[in-house]
Amino acid sequence: MSFMNRSATQRSSASPYVRQPPPRSCSPPSARTMIVCVLFLVIVASMTMVLYFLPGCIFSKTGCPKQENKTSNGTDDELFPWAQYQLPRSIRPLSYDLTLSPNLSTMTFSGHTVINMFVLHNTKRIVLHSAHLNITKAAFKLGDGEPSDVTILENKPMEQIAVKLSAELKAGQHCVLTLDYSASLSHTYNGFYNSSYIDLEGNKRVLAATQFEPFYARKAFPCFDEPSFKATFLVKINRKPEHMALSNMPKAKTTHLSSDLLQDEFAKASVNMSTYLVAFVIGNFAAVSKNVSDTLVSVYSVPQKKDHTKYALDTAAKLLEFYNDFFEIDYPLQKLGRLCHCIPPPPPSIKDPTVILFSSLSDLIAIPDFLAGAMENWGLLTFRESNLLVGEHSSLVEKQDVASVIAHELAHQWFGNYVTMSWWSDLWLNEGFATYMQFISLQILLPQLDMGNLFLEVRFRALDQDALNSTHAVSTGVNTSEQVQEMFDSVSYKKGASILLMLNASLPGDQQFRKGIIQYLKQFSGLNTDTDDLWNSLTEVEVSSQSPNVSEMMRSWTFQKGFPLVTVSRKGDEVTLKQEIFQLTVDSSTYSSSLWTIPVTYVNDSCGLAPECRQVFMLKTKSGTLKVPETVKWLKLNYRSTGFYIVDYGNEGWAALADALSNDFQALTQEDRASLIHDIFALSKLGRVSFRQVLSLLNYMTNETEASPIREALLQLNHIYQMLHKRYEQGLCARMKRYILNQYGALMDNQTWDMEESVSKQYLRFALLETACDLGQDKCKQHAESMFKQYVESNGTFQIPGDLQRVVFRVAAQSTEDWETLLTMYHYATYDTEKKNMIQGLASTQDAQKIVWLLNVCLNGKIIKAQYLPLLFRTICQNFAGNLIAWDFVQVNWNQITQTFPIGSFSFQSIINAVTFQFSAESHFNQVQWFFSSVRESGSQLRSAREALETIRLNQRWMERNLPSLRKWL
Numbered sequence: 001m002s003f004m005n006r007s008a009t010q011r012s013s014a015s016p017y018v019r020q021p022p023p024r025s026c027s028p029p030s031a032r033t034m035i036v037c038v039l040f041l042v043i044v045a046s047m048t049m050v051l052y053f054l055p056g057c058i059f060s061k062t063g064c065p066k067q068e069n070k071t072s073n074g075t076d077d078e079l080f081p082w083a084q085y086q087l088p089r090s091i092r093p094l095s096y097d098l099t100l101s102p103n104l105s106t107m108t109f110s111g112h113t114v115i116n117m118f119v120l121h122n123t124k125r126i127v128l129h130s131a132h133l134n135i136t137k138a139a140f141k142l143g144d145g146e147p148s149d150v151t152i153l154e155n156k157p158m159e160q161i162a163v164k165l166s167a168e169l170k171a172g173q174h175c176v177l178t179l180d181y182s183a184s185l186s187h188t189y190n191g192f193y194n195s196s197y198i199d200l201e202g203n204k205r206v207l208a209a210t211q212f213e214p215f216y217a218r219k220a221f222p223c224f225d226e227p228s229f230k231a232t233f234l235v236k237i238n239r240k241p242e243h244m245a246l247s248n249m250p251k252a253k254t255t256h257l258s259s260d261l262l263q264d265e266f267a268k269a270s271v272n273m274s275t276y277l278v279a280f281v282i283g284n285f286a287a288v289s290k291n292v293s294d295t296l297v298s299v300y301s302v303p304q305k306k307d308h309t310k311y312a313l314d315t316a317a318k319l320l321e322f323y324n325d326f327f328e329i330d331y332p333l334q335k336l337g338r339l340c341h342c343i344p345p346p347p348p349s350i351k352d353p354t355v356i357l358f359s360s361l362s363d364l365i366a367i368p369d370f371l372a373g374a375m376e377n378w379g380l381l382t383f384r385e386s387n388l389l390v391g392e393h394s395s396l397v398e399k400q401d402v403a404s405v406i407a408h409e410l411a412h413q414w415f416g417n418y419v420t421m422s423w424w425s426d427l428w429l430n431e432g433f434a435t436y437m438q439f440i441s442l443q444i445l446l447p448q449l450d451m452g453n454l455f456l457e458v459r460f461r462a463l464d465q466d467a468l469n470s471t472h473a474v475s476t477g478v479n480t481s482e483q484v485q486e487m488f489d490s491v492s493y494k495k496g497a498s499i500l501l502m503l504n505a506s507l508p509g510d511q512q513f514r515k516g517i518i519q520y521l522k523q524f525s526g527l528n529t530d531t532d533d534l535w536n537s538l539t540e541v542e543v544s545s546q547s548p549n550v551s552e553m554m555r556s557w558t559f560q561k562g563f564p565l566v567t568v569s570r571k572g573d574e575v576t577l578k579q580e581i582f583q584l585t586v587d588s589s590t591y592s593s594s595l596w597t598i599p600v601t602y603v604n605d606s607c608g609l610a611p612e613c614r615q616v617f618m619l620k621t622k623s624g625t626l627k628v629p630e631t632v633k634w635l636k637l638n639y640r641s642t643g644f645y646i647v648d649y650g651n652e653g654w655a656a657l658a659d660a661l662s663n664d665f666q667a668l669t670q671e672d673r674a675s676l677i678h679d680i681f682a683l684s685k686l687g688r689v690s691f692r693q694v695l696s697l698l699n700y701m702t703n704e705t706e707a708s709p710i711r712e713a714l715l716q717l718n719h720i721y722q723m724l725h726k727r728y729e730q731g732l733c734a735r736m737k738r739y740i741l742n743q744y745g746a747l748m749d750n751q752t753w754d755m756e757e758s759v760s761k762q763y764l765r766f767a768l769l770e771t772a773c774d775l776g777q778d779k780c781k782q783h784a785e786s787m788f789k790q791y792v793e794s795n796g797t798f799q800i801p802g803d804l805q806r807v808v809f810r811v812a813a814q815s816t817e818d819w820e821t822l823l824t825m826y827h828y829a830t831y832d833t834e835k836k837n838m839i840q841g842l843a844s845t846q847d848a849q850k851i852v853w854l855l856n857v858c859l860n861g862k863i864i865k866a867q868y869l870p871l872l873f874r875t876i877c878q879n880f881a882g883n884l885i886a887w888d889f890v891q892v893n894w895n896q897i898t899q900t901f902p903i904g905s906f907s908f909q910s911i912i913n914a915v916t917f918q919f920s921a922e923s924h925f926n927q928v929q930w931f932f933s934s935v936r937e938s939g940s941q942l943r944s945a946r947e948a949l950e951t952i953r954l955n956q957r958w959m960e961r962n963l964p965s966l967r968k969w970l
């Protein structure tokens, strides 16, 4: 799964401005409406809070029933025979035969599931998963015997069912369970859920899609819903003639069940797969296709967006070939025999028009309602529209997004789908690797997308998150649904990718890492693994005596939390390196005991740029020494920031580096310059360097021209500005603003507003111009205002360059009239990427009434799809009033928010982080602490809650420590 939630970077579009009738009539709220709405909200909020903190059963005569493991479906009050979160291991499913009949009018479905199983150990119970399914019939058959009806017991809180058996099953026996059931299509974004869009004629079209990771297959069919229970699947979907159906495998045949109902049967998968990778989609779609080495690659979208699938198709085709070659294993979803693949929609009364022989198939489909960025379902990759569809005029930055997500999901077809983690505690094996491969594959395949800068930023953000005491080890035990959800975070994705880069960079030659990966995939083909399996495979292919022991080194990075701070001290020609944990909130249990095997790399002033300059020192103990000539003026560790650690050079070391940058900043690579800026801000949070030292390092920046160092400096300075702003430090805000405009004003003024071809220049100008306009720089605002005017008056013929749309819309939204124009244009905009930029514009308003209105329409999925809520929160919280409104809104609407965005999930984490990360006052700390300790779902145990509280304390500490220096030095 991937989450393209890079809110700190520019996401924009230059999609053609196509007019279509507005989907729904709507007008911005009048003041009166808003007052009524706000009053209503307050009343509802008060009542919700009262009801919320009462026990749920207070109004029942019998009081609260005991919840624990009682049956709901059994004939009597029998105890459910299993009380653990993970299923027993005595039974293994071999194959599933699934028939699903969705009804897109009533938004319900019925299902028929046949599970063939093998008994591994003698047992009296079969326990599997089922959630929100109404099981109407259950039959059990042992070996070649006759099927007989059985009773099903259910444990609803655990989402488990058990078959009541009369006799013990013996190891080695085969058995079959058949279940009939019905359920509603989900109104959330998981399980078997409904979605809709408005077609070009203004009609509402409905469809049904699936999202099963991590544990929602059980909402579509009863199953052993854990990644290690791999099986084969035969899927049959009943549908109306006007719809089409897609699933993991190609369609094998279509049968007429009645004049109004067809059944599509998909080929039985030739490989075992985990339940979370099963997928099906039913609706109206159009496709473009291409053959790549006997794999048919198709990209699907709703029919009116078919023209925007070409880039995705070309990119997916290139990437598929790349991965076939890179992993030396062809796309691993082989099809057996001769099958037809029908380019949809096939006329119902005619035989399938196209019969093509392909050995496998890969479909990519854009779903109008989709919460994650994309999902790697085997053979049927699902995407949010903005992550798959781009237009002819789209900017390279937009294409970079699309290519990144496709590269990520296709890498999963090997890493995740073919070889799968045994349990969610090793989710990083899927996500860290797919994230790493998305950068590596595109750097080679499409260098014009400039993925290097993006990967560098990913590493910086991973370090920031991992510096908190509330972080976790890359591989860590998880035993509740919330904990499983919480694994989809920065550590699994970004840190996972970062430590793979560090490992690859520390191995001699460029093939050892790849050879180890190929060996791992071949050794565990079709199986489940854990972290040690990967390290052992990579250790086995060591080819040189200089190679580090991979297993020994990497275990220190995956089984303990956090990362090291390396401190440097010099005496003559001797350099002493020391390591300790970099922890912003000191925790004595990890502070002294943590130890990493660190491949420390370094360059110096005699040779600082080329890869040949790089020297390596393995730091395995608490401290170590190395020699450098006494004439060396400065040392820079962590060459090009490929290592996952932060370096403190001490006062003299930092001063030497600041001098070096002032004299000739190009003596260091741009990655090294950016990493110095990142590290010195991180050390200032730790209290190791003063703010004066930070400013001293930044002095050289009036000469800087590259995107990475400038973006990093602006990000850090903007964060401080925002915190000051939210503490009413108006005097300091004005000084900070003046400082930023003085330092970067010339660069801001030099940026063009025309179409720009280079990704790094787009990144650079976006960061500079957004900061300039946000800080109210006249020139920037005037430019943005006139560009918006031209855009509105041109009636769709004038394009705002994709990377600048957000800057322009944010400025426009500050005037009431233009805000309303933007809202009207939002209704007419066809493409998700354009709408996304407009939402960020609309959400930049300072008007409290408009902010509340936006949050409400988005939460309810009216006018703005609910999938945008995390983005809306992130944008709204950038302004002072918005942050407080957003925090109140989260508290009041907690129930509805957590129904749409499951507790612990990535979107949930994103919302909590957005509304709390800029607080730095004691009153806010107390409010956040009170709220999380009062919510039912053990709120204070949630990692997001612990992170939020820790971040507020750290902000508070930074402010107390640095306010005097800010007053003095700004």
Ligand SMILES: [Zn+2]
Pocket (backbone or CB within 6 Å): 001, 002, 376, 408, 412, 430, 431, 434
């Ligand atoms: Zn993923």
